[in-house]
Amino acid sequence: MKKLPIICPSCEHGLEVSQLSCTNCDTQISGNYGLPFLLRLSTEDQAFIFEFIMTSGSLKKMADKMGKSYPTVRNKLDDIIEQIKFLQTEN
């Protein structure tokens, strides 16, 4: 799967969606749509959130699965929460 670019390679500003298209009938929609918070996180953070949901939000299970200690996994979650809060204030 192709990686969705979220940062402008030229000026490093956050990118927005300007065009959407239907692969079935070729309809194209143009406009400026901001990316949702989750998509503005790094691929690694998105994978972490995915795992978090798949383990029903159990950090202990996640720690076992990742081969990390509980505080390491909890710290990662806290860092992601801080990042989302920052993105929220930025908007």
Add this chain to the structure above:
Amino acid sequence: MKTILFNPFEKYTAEKLILFGFLLTVIGIILGVSFSARFDGVLDLHFVTTKVNYVNLITDISINILCVTITFLIGAKIINIKTRLIDIIATVVISRSPLYILSVFNINNYMGKISETVLQDNNLNLESNIEFSAFDLTYMVLFGLIAILTSVWHIALLFSGFKTAANAKGTKSIILFITAIVIAEILSKIIFYNIN
């Protein structure tokens, strides 16, 4: 290997670390008695010429663990209220292991006797009458270097454990870490002074 030696807290569960730390503590007590070492302070290791028994060592290590656990828990809770006591205990018991290794260097109470000689000399200045052999000096220098290395390892383990337990970042965290160690050292010294 680097993770196991300097930051095992990132990988292993607190339960495993406490169990391993408890085993290391038992080894530390046995080594302390065998090599006449006293851990009379959070960062201290002294070799004595008097007889050291198991009660001395259990008391020493228990006081040190308790002092660091209290001050670290307070410091860590200031940084992150979600810090668990179990992670702090794991940090404290594991990080003490380098100090236990150091006690092995007092073979036949060699370092203890040297310390006693130095302390008994009342004219400890440039005109001191103490004469050390080349072997004594080499041994002291070597011991000094190993003591520095083990102390650095001890502090590095304490810091990585504190950092992981509290998700500590930035200058404020470093200041709280240093403050916690200094207060723990003072606290332990006051306790040792009162019980001895």
